[in-house]
Amino acid sequence: MEMPSANLPPSSTSWREKARKTGILLLLLGLLLPPFLVNIGSNAEQAGWPRLAKLNQPLPFLQALLLCQQWTLFSQMSPFNFTMHFHVALTDGQAGDLRDWDKERAGKWESVLFHNEPKTELNLYSDPGAQRLYLEYLVRRSGLNPSDIARRTIYLSYRNIFSREKAAKEGTYYGPETYFVLDSY
Amino acid sequence: MSWTVISVARRKLNEFFFGPDKTRWDLVRIGTALSVLGPLILLGISGNYERLYGHYGMLPRTEALDRVYWPAFLFLMKSDPAWIWRIYWATAAAALCLGLGLCTRIAAALTFFLYVATVQRNLLSFNGECGILGFTLLSLAFAPSPQRLSLDHLIFKKPLPTVAESWPARFLQINICMMYFFTTVGKLVGQWDVGTGEIWYQISLCDWFRFPNVEWLRARWICWLAVHSSLLLEGSFAFLVWTRLRLPLVMLMMTLHVLITILFGNALFFFNLAAIVALCGFLRTTDFRRPREAAEPEILPDAG
Numbered sequence: 001m002e003m004p005s006a007n008l009p010p011s012s013t014s015w016r017e018k019a020r021k022t023g024i025l026l027l028l029l030g031l032l033l034p035p036f037l038v039n040i041g042s043n044a045e046q047a048g049w050p051r052l053a054k055l056n057q058p059l060p061f062l063q064a065l066l067l068c069q070q071w072t073l074f075s076q077m078s079p080f081n082f083t084m085h086f087h088v089a090l091t092d093g094q095a096g097d098l099r100d101w102d103k104e105r106a107g108k109w110e111s112v113l114f115h116n117e118p119k120t121e122l123n124l125y126s127d128p129g130a131q132r133l134y135l136e137y138l139v140r141r142s143g144l145n146p147s148d149i150a151r152r153t154i155y156l157s158y159r160n161i162f163s164r165e166k167a168a169k170e171g172t173y174y175g176p177e178t179y180f181v182l183d184s185y
Numbered sequence: 186m187s188w189t190v191i192s193v194a195r196r197k198l199n200e201f202f203f204g205p206d207k208t209r210w211d212l213v214r215i216g217t218a219l220s221v222l223g224p225l226i227l228l229g230i231s232g233n234y235e236r237l238y239g240h241y242g243m244l245p246r247t248e249a250l251d252r253v254y255w256p257a258f259l260f261l262m263k264s265d266p267a268w269i270w271r272i273y274w275a276t277a278a279a280a281l282c283l284g285l286g287l288c289t290r291i292a293a294a295l296t297f298f299l300y301v302a303t304v305q306r307n308l309l310s311f312n313g314e315c316g317i318l319g320f321t322l323l324s325l326a327f328a329p330s331p332q333r334l335s336l337d338h339l340i341f342k343k344p345l346p347t348v349a350e351s352w353p354a355r356f357l358q359i360n361i362c363m364m365y366f367f368t369t370v371g372k373l374v375g376q377w378d379v380g381t382g383e384i385w386y387q388i389s390l391c392d393w394f395r396f397p398n399v400e401w402l403r404a405r406w407i408c409w410l411a412v413h414s415s416l417l418l419e420g421s422f423a424f425l426v427w428t429r430l431r432l433p434l435v436m437l438m439m440t441l442h443v444l445i446t447i448l449f450g451n452a453l454f455f456f457n458l459a460a461i462v463a464l465c466g467f468l469r470t471t472d473f474r475r476p477r478e479a480a481e482p483e484i485l486p487d488a489g
Contacts (some may be wrong), residue, residue, distance in 0.1 A: 021202075021203060024352055025402070028202070028356055039275075041369075043370045043371055046371065046375050047374040050367050060254070062261065064256055065308060066315055066319030067320060067323065069364070071363065072367055072368070072371035073366050074377050075368050075371030075372040076368075081390075081391055081392040111407065111450065113230065113233065114231060114395055115224075115452055115454060115455070119452055120237075120310060123309045123311065124309060130244070130397050133243060133244055134309075137242065137245075159388045161387050163383075164386060166382065
């Protein structure tokens with residue numbers, strides 16, 4: 001049976017206490033130091049300091065638990081307004097953009113029910129593999145047979161934002177709508 | 186001489202991490218639970234939960250097996266498509282218990298793991314609040330419990346802890362400091378045109394901004410002020426929050442997040458809520474009391 005700590009001799013209690021506190025400090029150090037170093041490395045990468053950039057190492061255990069965030073990501077933004085499109089051309093000659101029925105069903109509540117969708121689209125924009133998987137999801141949801149599809153195209157429609165001077169000259173803040181193909185297969 | 190320095194440093198360190206904790210954990214707890222429950226309810230009723238995490242969703246189970254981190258295997262372990270809904274209800278129940286203060290530590294640990302598993306199931310759903318809620322939930326799993334505004338204390342009459350150490354609060358606080366500090370450094374070394382503040386001009390015309398037609402919001406002096414004041418506030422937070430400026434600085438930072446919520450689309454609502462909740466980790470039980478009350482030592486019910 002374990003003796004309550006109040007009955008232990010003082011030296012034993014203080015030894016236990018020191019061990020407990022050291023353990024807690026080591027745990028905190030283990031949780032706080034890696035993200036600190038990773039963020040230094042990540043910033044150094046952006047600043048072009050290759051030696052410090054080496055600190056940005058993958059830490060799968062902490063990353064799996066969302067405990068090693070790269071806070072530099074908060075300081076990045078896309079430099080234009082964009083919409084992603086997922087286009088299919090069928091073997092019978094028909095073609096068109098795929099629609100996301102879940103989002104369309106939400107109607108005027110889309111911006112509330114799918115409140116995080118702009119961020120999901122940003123994540124999609126930076127992950128070509130996920131773009132293809134999403135296209136296949138839209139194909140399944142549309143009831144199309146994948147073998148009937150001759151060509152799949154993922155493209156962006158975007159509008160650049162003019163600089164202040166150019167906007168004054170053009171009379172508008174936004175550039176013309178432009179298209180950019182991200183993937184075609 | 187060096188011996189004295191070492192012993193002073195040890196005493197300070199001991200005080201910093203193991204001194205008495207007066208953090209407003211009840212605010213952190215309730216806010217965190219809302220930040221988890223709110224999006225979860227929206228995911229459930231919109232069909233987005235199935236779309237993002239379903240076996241036949243955007244990242245099908247067969248594909249996910251090779252792409253996800255280990256916590257997400259909770260979602261993949263059963264081939265039954267209804268399995269994800271059991272995880273959904275378990276997450277909702279754990280977050281509700283956390284919000285109500287029922288078995289707080291267990292609820293926090295469970296919510297932490299289920300939340301992490303959900304986000305990891307499809308990293309397309311990862312965003313700013315996920316990082317903040319990760320360390321906030323973990324802090325709550327270690328935070329003193331039961332807390333003032335909790336069923337454990339109010340209904341089940343569990344006494345408040347007599348000795349509460351600061352280290353869970355320090356974990357939360359240091360994480361918040363790192364977040365603001367590295368965000369600022371990122372903006373300074375990144376592609377932001379910090380000098381003239383023209384980045385704000387660009388932001389005010391992006392489709393996330395609620396008021397693109399309000400011209401004065403991109404006047405040159407507003408651009409300069411918006412960029413430089415936010416950089417100054419975020420950049421100095423990590424250092425000044427440990428001084429007497431703590432309370433005004435935290436309140437100012439919360440105001441900044443409220444302002445961002447008003448100015449930007451719904452996509453940033455839960456991120457800013459999570460940031461405000463995490464900032465509550467800097468508030469003490471003695472804040473907002475009248476000076477005489479705050480000066481009185483706190484008598485805990487079971488301390489006699």
